[in-house]
Amino acid sequence: MKKLTAVLLLAITVLCAGTSCRRLEPMVIIPQKDIPQDTYIRLADGVSKEMTYASYWQKEEYDKTVMSLSQISKFNKENLNLISTKTGGNMALTDYPETIDGGMVRDIIDLLPLTDEDKELFVNTQSVNADYWARLERNINKDGVPSRVNVKYGFSTQRATLRKFPTADYANDEIDDLYYDKFIMSDYMPFTPLVIIHESADGEWYLISMYGYSGWIQKEYTAVCQSKNEWLKRQTPDDFLVVTGNQITLADDPYCKELSLQNVPMGTKMELVKAEDAPEIINSRATYGDYIVKLPVRQAD
Secondary structure: OOEEOOOOEEEEOOOOOEOOEOOOOOOOOOOHHHOOHHHHOOOOOOOOHHHHOHHHHOOHHHHOOOOOHHHHHHHHHHHHOEEEEOOOEEEEHHHOOOEEEHHHHHHHHHOOOOOOOHHHOEEOOEOOOHHHHHHHHHHHOHHHOOOEEEOEEEEEOOOEEEEOOOOOOOEEOOOOOOOOOOOEEEEEOOOOEEEEEEEOOOOOEEEEEEOOEEEEEEHHHEEEOOOHHHHHHHHOOOOEEEOOOOEEEEOOOOOOOOOOOOEEEOOOEEEEOOHHHOOOEEOOEEOOOOEEEEOOOEOOO
């Protein structure tokens, strides 16, 4: 079983320059007011030229506090943690017990059916025969779901796509359409908490539940906690940082390929290490002037 690393410390810098934060390359910003939009920019129906300026949306009422931090936390839990199945009812992701009925897992698989419509799709810009769909259905491994399922708890380790089936193949109803993959259910951000409830027949994929969705994720993109308590604790640290800009990019780190140059998007919450507990050196780099956070990686065991 792939375990979540017990302690991983990485130096990052938020909103300031540091030895552990890659600088963005300079770019030229053309003031929007200097662009003749009527000539060069086409607007959708119902969108006015004024709406393309930040000032249109920056009104006094937008500076008011809508929710407190505790209200936001409560809203997010109620809004995002709900999991529904035919037999399992509704429950929060964090309420998943350590064992569940196999019928609940089969219900979730049935919510991701291989339909006749799917079988009409082109796969990797090619037509495929019935053997392909039969192999895919076998890999779903529905018959391999036991009567009682031992649940695992973990985190994603990078941004990737949540799949309808345990395959990275691309599918579309038009042979030359490379934009819209109909096997994608959603995407997930780095360090997203997830519950692992099943495994593909080839052993390469996990069937997981996460906030708002269930689907298939490649095992190589997951780190599994040793216990549910560890998983819960890592989601609610006493001290943490949240990415509030578009994203930050972690350092180019030859000693930690798993996190080297990883893009950490807006909203990512990371456990913050007190300065008194932080090492002076991490992967041959001094940590002075940096925030130190814990991030999950997938280990060999």
